[in-house]
Each structure stands twice: as structure tokens, then as C-alpha cells.
Amino acid sequence: MTDGFPSLPWAIQLQATANEDAEFAGAARWFDGSVFLRFGSAAYWMKIYGGRVIDVQAGPSPLGFTFAIGGEESVWRELLRDPRNRFLEFAAAGRLSVEGNLLEYMRITKAVIRLIEAARKIGEARP
Amino acid sequence: MRSPVTEIRGGYLEVQGVRLAYDEAGEGPPLLCLHTAGMSSLEWRFALPFFAAHGYRAVAPDLPGHGKSLLRAWRPIETVHDFAEVVRALAQALGLERPVAIGCSLGGDIVLDLAAHHAAGLRAAVCCAAGAQTRTFPPAFLERGREDAGIPSFHELNFYRGEASSGRGALPERVREIQWLRRRSDPKVTIADLTAWNAQDLRGRLRAVTCPVLLIWGEDDIACPREAVERTRAELPDAELVVLPGIGHFPMMESLEFNDLVLDFLKRKGI
Numbered sequence: 001m002t003d004g005f006p007s008l009p010w011a012i013q014l015q016a017t018a019n020e021d022a023e024f025a026g027a028a029r030w031f032d033g034s035v036f037l038r039f040g041s042a043a044y045w046m047k048i049y050g051g052r053v054i055d056v057q058a059g060p061s062p063l064g065f066t067f068a069i070g071g072e073e074s075v076w077r078e079l080l081r082d083p084r085n086r087f088l089e090f091a092a093a094g095r096l097s098v099e100g101n102l103l104e105y106m107r108i109t110k111a112v113i114r115l116i117e118a119a120r121k122i123g124e125a126r127p
Numbered sequence: 128m129r130s131p132v133t134e135i136r137g138g139y140l141e142v143q144g145v146r147l148a149y150d151e152a153g154e155g156p157p158l159l160c161l162h163t164a165g166m167s168s169l170e171w172r173f174a175l176p177f178f179a180a181h182g183y184r185a186v187a188p189d190l191p192g193h194g195k196s197l198l199r200a201w202r203p204i205e206t207v208h209d210f211a212e213v214v215r216a217l218a219q220a221l222g223l224e225r226p227v228a229i230g231c232s233l234g235g236d237i238v239l240d241l242a243a244h245h246a247a248g249l250r251a252a253v254c255c256a257a258g259a260q261t262r263t264f265p266p267a268f269l270e271r272g273r274e275d276a277g278i279p280s281f282h283e284l285n286f287y288r289g290e291a292s293s294g295r296g297a298l299p300e301r302v303r304e305i306q307w308l309r310r311r312s313d314p315k316v317t318i319a320d321l322t323a324w325n326a327q328d329l330r331g332r333l334r335a336v337t338c339p340v341l342l343i344w345g346e347d348d349i350a351c352p353r354e355a356v357e358r359t360r361a362e363l364p365d366a367e368l369v370v371l372p373g374i375g376h377f378p379m380m381e382s383l384e385f386n387d388l389v390l391d392f393l394k395r396k397g398i
Binding site: 026107108110 | 271273274275276277279
């Protein structure tokens with residue numbers, strides 16, 4: 001499916017969807033950093049500041065990232081399709097990996113969950 | 128012979144649709160003991176057997192969202208008056224006829240609210256480390272604290288603040304207990320409690336308090352300024368203030384004098 005998951009338009013849609021979520025805004029209010037999402041061979045960098053995703057880029061940024069969440073594209077698709085948000089289950093099982101500043105990752109657990117929820121809201125379809 | 132601890136009984140009841148837990152001990156004129164922000168009835172574990180031994184029925188509830196009490200509608204309460212109405216309903220449900228309301232910090236603010244709105248329903252009030260207006264926390268801190276990410280190391284902060292808020296003369300083992308009790312506080316509930324505490328404003332309402340009031344303030348209290356307590360005393364028609372040297376924000380736990388002080392007040396008021 002052209003421009004569906006994973007693609008830059010999809011990632012930009014993720015930015016917009018997260019930014020519409022008041023729960024995400026509150027949880028990310030005191031985070032100044034970037035999240036690198038790796039969906040198999042595709043990857044997107046998101047800058048988060050002041051409770052909003054303020055920039056999205058395809059591929060890694062020369063600025064690096066605060067933490068990265070990555071896994072096989074098939075695992076992400078399963079996460080997007082499941083009626084329940086199984087992100088923490090997949091992370092605990094090692095099906096999704098988290099690397100970088102793990103303390104910041106833990107500190108904004110709710111914001112990460114809400115970001116994943118925004119991704120699930122979009123699903124795999126073309127935005 | 129049973130130890131004093133075993134004299135405390137626990138119970139549950141439903142009030143305003145919320146399952147609440149409480150501890151109680153003894154029989155006699157009812158005393159209703161209210162805990163501080165983020166804490167629970169455990170703060171009264173030393174006082175309850177004492178009052179029971181002196182002929183009172185002492186009841187210490189866990190406020191909604193604290194200890195073993197559930198949240199009301201799964202949202203923390205954010206006003207002192209809402210807490211007061213829950214407490215009043217709980218007292219009625221337990222058959223506490225015109226109790227003496229005793230509270231510390233947030234619990235003390237609740238006692239004042241009860242006295243301001245329902246003075247005839249109280250025999251007397253004992254208010255520790257609290258006042259008619261207790262806007263002591265920076266609003267920005269409370270706003271940040273609404274999210275866990277905005278208040279990292281909340282539990283460590285609460286733990287060390289337990290010592291900082293205790294007086295230089297407090298019993299060391301009691302300070303340790305205060306610290307560990309504070310460490311188990313829920314951040315969301317505690318921040319909501321402090322939001323309620325900050326918004327407390329009964330100025331101009333305390334003339335309606337017809338029951339006698341004992342105000343207790345520890346000289347080392349960093350959380351409640353003496354001026355707030357003095358202003359409260361000035362507005363109350365029938366109030367006395369006792370200042371405890373070397374004691375901080377938790378007189379009922381820190382001080383061995385606290386129980387005798389309250390007992391003396393009750394006896395003098397014919398209760």
C-alpha cells in the first residue's frame with residue numbers, strides 16, 4: 001500500500017495524531033528530546049518538545065536521539081492491528097527493543113504509550 | 128494481655144459510592160482522626176490505642192484514594208470541601224454522634240472546613256499544622272506534578288521531605304516511620320491533595336465556628352507557616368494555640384506530648 005505504514009507521510013500523520021492528544025501533550029510536557037522509531041528497514045526521527053512532536057524526519061538525524069524503539073516491521077504491524085495495546089508486552093519480550101537513554105524513556109512512559117496509541121489509531125492504512 | 132496495637136480494628140463501608148477503609152479503637156465519645164496529604168490512617172496508630180484507653184472511640188479513616196480506600200469515580204479529590212463532605216458522610220454512616228474532629232495538615236484543613244460549615248455537628252476540633260489559608264506550594268510545582276514525568280524521583284523527594292518536615296526533637300524511630308510511610312504515597316493522589324491544600328481559603332468563614340478549637344503547631348514545621356496558624360486563631364471565636372518546640376509537621380507521630388495535649392483539651396471541654 002503506497003504511503004501507508006511505514007512511510008514518511010504515515011510518520012507525519014503520526015505526528016499530527018499525537019499532537020491532537022491532550023494526554024500525550026501533558027505526559028510529554030517536560031520532555032526535550034528525540035525518539036527514533038525503527039520499523040524494520042524504515043526509520044523516522046521525531047523531535048519532541050513542550051508536549052508536542054515538533055519535527056519528523058526520515059532516517060537518522062545527525063543530532064542523534066534520546067532513545068530509539070525498534071523492531072521487525074511484522075512486529076509493528078501486529079502491534080498496530082491488535083485490539084489491545086501490547087507495546088509493553090512486546091518490549092518486555094524483546095520483540096521490540098529500546099536503546100539510548102533508558103531513564104528518559106522510563107520517565108516519559110505515558111508519553112510513549114500515548115505515541116504508540118496514536119500509531120495504532122492510524123493503523124497501517126495510507127493516511 | 129493484648130498489645131495496644133491489637134486494640135485497633137479495621138473496617139470498611141461505602142460512602143458516596145466509594146469503598147472506604149478505617150481503623151478504630153475504643154468506646155466512648157467519638158474522635159475522628161484525619162491524616163495528612165498522601166498518607167493514611169497509619170499516621171494515627173499511636174494515638175488510637177491511647178484515646179481508646181482513656182474512654183474514647185477513636186476512628187481514623189483512609190481518605191478516598193489513600194491507604195485501603197478507593198478513589199471516588201477513579202479521580203483524586205482536589206478540594207478540601209469535597210474531602211470534608213466525604214468525611215462527614217462517613218461519620219454519619221459510622222454513627223459518630225457529634226465527633227471531635229482531629230486532623231493534621233490536609234486533615235487539619237478538612238477539620239476547619241467541617242467546623243466552618245457544620246460547627247453544630249462537632250463537639251470540638253483539633254487542628255494541627257493547618258489553617259484557614261494554606262497556599263504554601265508553588266503552583267508551578269503542582270502543575271508539573273500532575274504528570275509523573277514532571278516530578279521525577281517523587282518517592283525519594285517524599286522520603287527525604289519526611290525528615291526535613293519533622294522536628295529536631297522528634298523521636299528518630301518515628302521520623303524513620305514517617306519517611307517510609309511517605310515513600311508509599313501515590314504521586315497523583317498526593318499532588319491532588321496538595322492542590323486542595325493550596326486552594327484552602329476559609330478566611331472570613333471561621334466566625335461561624337461555634338465549637339472550641341485547639342490549634343497545634345510545631346515550631347520546626349516547614350510546611351505550614353506559623354503566621355497562617357496565628358491568623359486562623361485570630362479569626363476563630365473560641366480557639367487556643369499550643370506551639371510545640373522541636374516538633375515539625377507531624378505532631379501526632381513525632382511527639383509523645385501530643386496525645387496528652389489533646390486529652391487535656393478534651394477533659395477541659397467536658398468531653
